[in-house]
Amino acid sequence: MTVHHTQLQYLPADLKRELLPKHVAVIMDGNGRWAKRQGLPRFIGHKHGVDALKDLLRCCKDWGIGALTAYAFSTENWKRPQEEVDFLMTLFQKVLRQELREMLEENVQIRFVGNLQALPRILQEEISRSMEETKDNRAIRFTVATNYGGRQEILQACQAIAEQVKQGLLQPDEIDEATFERHLYTAGICDPDLLIRTSGEMRISNFLLWQMAYAEIYITETLWPDFDRAEFHRALSAYQQRERRFGKV
Ligand code: IPE
Ligand code: IPE
Ligand code: MG
Numbered sequence: 001m002t003v004h005h006t007q008l009q010y011l012p013a014d015l016k017r018e019l020l021p022k023h024v025a026v027i028m029d030g031n032g033r034w035a036k037r038q039g040l041p042r043f044i045g046h047k048h049g050v051d052a053l054k055d056l057l058r059c060c061k062d063w064g065i066g067a068l069t070a071y072a073f074s075t076e077n078w079k080r081p082q083e084e085v086d087f088l089m090t091l092f093q094k095v096l097r098q099e100l101r102e103m104l105e106e107n108v109q110i111r112f113v114g115n116l117q118a119l120p121r122i123l124q125e126e127i128s129r130s131m132e133e134t135k136d137n138r139a140i141r142f143t144v145a146t147n148y149g150g151r152q153e154i155l156q157a158c159q160a161i162a163e164q165v166k167q168g169l170l171q172p173d174e175i176d177e178a179t180f181e182r183h184l185y186t187a188g189i190c191d192p193d194l195l196i197r198t199s200g201e202m203r204i205s206n207f208l209l210w211q212m213a214y215a216e217i218y219i220t221e222t223l224w225p226d227f228d229r230a231e232f233h234r235a236l237s238a239y240q241q242r243e244r245r246f247g248k249v
Contacts, residue, residue: 008229011063015233019240021193023067024060025215027207028053030199030223037223043087048225050095057142059229061106067141067189071207075115075149089120092146096126100133107139113185114148115156141189148185150209157183186211194239196232198224216242 011017028049035045053070060068073088103110112127119127127146160183164170170179181187191211197203200221204212218235220227 008059008233009062012233015063015236016240017064020063020065020236021216021239022065023069023190023192023194024065025069025071025192025195025208025212026056027071027195027197027201027205028224028227029197029201029205031225033199034223034225042084043091045223045225046088046091050091052225052227054099055228056232057108057140058106059232061108061140065140067143067192069113069143069145069186069189069192069208071145071148071205073114073146073148074206075147075152076206078147089123093120093123093126096123096130100130103130103134103142104137107137109134109137109139109141111141111143111189112146113143113153114146115152116147118147143186143189145207148207150204150206153185154210180210184210191215194218194235196220196227196235198222198227214244214246216244 011020031045031049032042033045034048035042038044056070057068060066072092077088078085110130112131116124116127157180161170161175161179165172165175186208191213192208192215195204195207195212195215195217197217197219200219202219208215216239218238220231220235222231
């Protein structure tokens with residue numbers, strides 16, 4: 001992978017700092033196709049995908065973007081061949097272990113969202129450790145959606161709220177957007193301003209359904225392992241051209 005550290009270490013001059021998204025979300029798609037195009041097995045694509053994510057995180061930090069959320073594994077991805085699922089779970093665990101020190105040094109706060117209890121125990125342990133050790137870091141909030149599904153997230157919020165109503169702690173007419181948001185995995189994190197999806201697929205694939213209500217969507221044909229700083233620069237330029245109206249005129 002080519003890393004454009006030297007050329008693009010600082011925010012490109014044509015981007016306006018005050019118009020940067022505060023929170024970028026990314027559907028990292030196309031690892032399998034990237035590998036296939038080079039006659040390699042799919043898992044090699046996932047490995048290169050990790051490098052692309054690491055550089056995007058560093059780039060967000062370098063350019064002053066305060067939050068990045070990445071879709072690593074969906075609730076539907078369990079339907080893949082068992083060996084690919086196992087490979088991904090092991091990869092997540094290894095990468096997390098390897099990168100923790102650097103995240104501490106670089107002041108990165110890492111959080112995981114999704115149904116984490118269904119993940120392998122050993123991965124759950126790495127997840128808890130990394131969240132605990134980085135919780136006071138403030139340079140960037142990095143959220144990884146793992147065994148995440150937007151519908152599942154909404155349902156578990158409904159169940160928690162229904163339980164409070166049942167116990168008489170809450171009246172149905174008191175359930176407003178703020179109450180609901182407090183029960184989402186993303187409680188406390190602002191909604192994404194920009195959603196990037198790689199590999200040209202024009203769909204959301206059950207990602208952040210509630211939070212995406214007013215996100216600007218940017219889709220590129222580039223496959224995830226090839227997504228670099230120059231690509232991110234293009235996505236941000238496109239974002240800065242958009243007129244965000246939020247229903248107003
Ligand atoms: C995205 O790449 C990574 C995960 C979903 C884990 P894919 O594995 O979906 O790659 P394609 O879409 O098959 O090319
Ligand atoms: C979305 O990609 C999930 C992740 C990137 C983790 P998929 O490759 O699973 O999505 P579909 O199947 O093309 O909708
Ligand atoms: Mg895919």
